[in-house]
Amino acid sequence: MKTIITLLIILTHIYPVFAKTYEIVEPDAIEEIRKKPKIDIQKYKKQLFADLNSNKGVILPPAPDNHTRFIDPTYTLTKEIAEYSKDGKKKRVLYPAGFKFNPIDYSIVFPPHIFVFNACNEPERNFAENYAKTEPTTLFVSTNCPLEKIRNISDKPVYLLTKNITEHFGLRYSVSIIKVNKEKRRIEVNEIKIR
Numbered sequence: 001m002k003t004i005i006t007l008l009i010i011l012t013h014i015y016p017v018f019a020k021t022y023e024i025v026e027p028d029a030i031e032e033i034r035k036k037p038k039i040d041i042q043k044y045k046k047q048l049f050a051d052l053n054s055n056k057g058v059i060l061p062p063a064p065d066n067h068t069r070f071i072d073p074t075y076t077l078t079k080e081i082a083e084y085s086k087d088g089k090k091k092r093v094l095y096p097a098g099f100k101f102n103p104i105d106y107s108i109v110f111p112p113h114i115f116v117f118n119a120c121n122e123p124e125r126n127f128a129e130n131y132a133k134t135e136p137t138t139l140f141v142s143t144n145c146p147l148e149k150i151r152n153i154s155d156k157p158v159y160l161l162t163k164n165i166t167e168h169f170g171l172r173y174s175v176s177i178i179k180v181n182k183e184k185r186r187i188e189v190n191e192i193k194i195r
Contacts, residue, residue, distance in 0.1 A: 052147060053146060053147050053148035054146050054147070054148070055146065055147050055160060056143070056144050056145055056146055056147075056160070057141075057142060057143055057144070057145075057147075057160030057161040057162065058143060058160075058161045058162060058163055058165075058166045058171075059143055059144045060116065060118075060143040060144065060161070060166070060171060060172065060173055060174045060176075061173060061174070062118070062121070062124075062173060062174055062175075062193070062194065063172075063173035063174065063175060063176070063191040063192055063193045063194070064173070064193060065191075065193050066190075066191065066192055066193050067190075067191045068188060068189070068190050068191070069170075069188075069189050069191075070181065070184060070186035070187065070188055070189070071169065071170065071186060071187040071188075071189065072102075072186055073102060073103055073104060073186070073187055074100055074101065074102045075100070075101060075102075075103070076098060076099070076100045077095055077096070077097055077098065077099045077100075077101075078097060079097050080093050080094075080095060080096050080097045080099075081093070081094045081095040082094060102185050104180060104182065104185045104186075105185065107180075110180045110182070111180065112135075112137040112138055112139050113135050113137070113138045113139070113177055113178065113179040114138070114139050114141060114165070114169075114177070114178040114179075115128055115131055115132075115135075115138050115139065115140050115141065115175070115176075115177050115178075116141045116142075116143060116161055116165075116171060116174055116175065116176040116177070116178070117140070117141075117142065117143070117174050117175045118142065118143055118144045118145055118174045119140075119142035119145040119149070119150045119151070119158055120142075120144065120145035120146070120149055120150075121144075121145075121174075121194075123194045123195070124174065124175055124194050125153075127175060127192075127194055128140060128153050128175075129153055129154060131177070132153050132154035132156065133154070136154070138156070139159070140153045140156055140157070140158045140159070141158070141159050141160070141161045141165065142158050142159070142160055142161060143160075143161040143174050144174065147160060169187070169189055170189070171189070172191065173191045175191070175192040175194055176189055176190065176191050176192070177189070177190040177192065
């Protein structure tokens with residue numbers, strides 16, 4: 001180790017500059033932060049809440065007619081599902097790739113109904129209130145109504161309709177009631193015209 005240090009000391013006296021050095025030309029980070037404009041947090045929060053409260057979710061038009069359609073939730077496995085031993089070796093194939101199954105066949109408990117309606121439309125809101133009396137576990141979702149105007153249905157919260165739910169169930173109209181039909185082994189979507 002002493003030899004290496006001695007060699008480095010000798011080399012620095014023979015070759016005092018190993019490479020050309022340059023001054024730092026970047027601005028001082030602290031000075032840059034000080035130059036940034038100040039954000040009015042209160043104004044920002046006020047605007048954020050105003051935008052949030054005016055959000056209407058995905059907008060669906062009223063149903064022109066009563067119509068029921070069904071969605072087949074059957075799924076086809078793209079990969080096999082195997083059983084493995086504790087040491088990670090494949091024991092056997094439980095379900096081969098291409099196996100089709102309907103999750104309704106394996107369910108004991110089913111999800112609550114999803115009731116999609118315009119919470120700002122009084123006839124639709126009244127219909128939702130009556131529906132809540134017969135189906136108390138229903139999940140209520142509003143379309144085309146600003147968040148600030150939405151009130152609970154029978155002490156249950158009302159959520160905004162999202163693009164994900166709309167696409168997943170192919171929703172087209174308000175009022176739509178989504179539920180599992182055990183007998184048909186399908187997801188049932190009832191589109192209801194409110195007069």
